[in-house]
Structure formats: structure tokens, C-alpha cells
Amino acid sequence: MTPGRVLFVGLLAVAALLFVLNPGPDAFGEFLTDEAAARAEGSDTVSRFLQGRTGRKTAQTLGENAEHENYYLATVYTIDMNGRMPGGEQRYLGIAGWFTPLESDESRR
Numbered sequence: 001m002t003p004g005r006v007l008f009v010g011l012l013a014v015a016a017l018l019f020v021l022n023p024g025p026d027a028f029g030e031f032l033t034d035e036a037a038a039r040a041e042g043s044d045t046v047s048r049f050l051q052g053r054t055g056r057k058t059a060q061t062l063g064e065n066a067e068h069e070n071y072y073l074a075t076v077y078t079i080d081m082n083g084r085m086p087g088g089e090q091r092y093l094g095i096a097g098w099f100t101p102l103e104s105d106e107s108r109r
Helices: 003-021 025-040 045-065
Strands: 067-070 075-080 089-095 098-101
Touching: 025 045, 025 075, 025 089, 025 098
Parallel strands: none
Antiparallel strands: 067 075, 075 089, 089 098
């Protein structure tokens, strides 16, 4: 096989792997739940209990209602913490089963 064909087959294999591992809305909801639980760990006991309970439900709701742009190999999820008010919009890139934050309104300032 020529190097060009090897490269082409390799790129196809990587694209197929990314397509299969592209996280869906359920995975994004789980990610938000884990993030809410991690942020609640640093508080006192009562706050941690309340944040753990309300944070889990809020994260599930945000995950279900997040806007998503599916590019088949990766997905961009957008959650708006303020509703129709300006500010509070956060974007996450989901690729290969992982999520990473993209720029938010605070980072643009």
C-alpha cells in the first residue's frame, strides 16, 4: 500500500471512531450532574446536601434542555443559565466521550 492509502485508511478509522464515540444528550446530562456534585463538595454539610439534591435535578433538566449542534464527529452543547436575559450562556464541546468547556460569556469580557 502506498503512504497515501495508509493515511486515508487511518483517517477513515479515526473518523469512524469519533462518530461511534460522539456523546449524546444523555451523556451531557450525566456530565452536568457530575459537575454539580463536584462543585457541591467544597461547601459545608447542609449546603452540600442541598446543592447535591437540587444540583442533580437542575443538571438533569439543563442537560435535557440544552441546545446541541451535532457535527457527527463532535457535538457542541449550549446551556443558558439566565433564560432570555443576556449573559450566562455556556458552551461545551463533546468529542470521543469527553466534554470540555468552550468560551463562556464571562471569558469574552
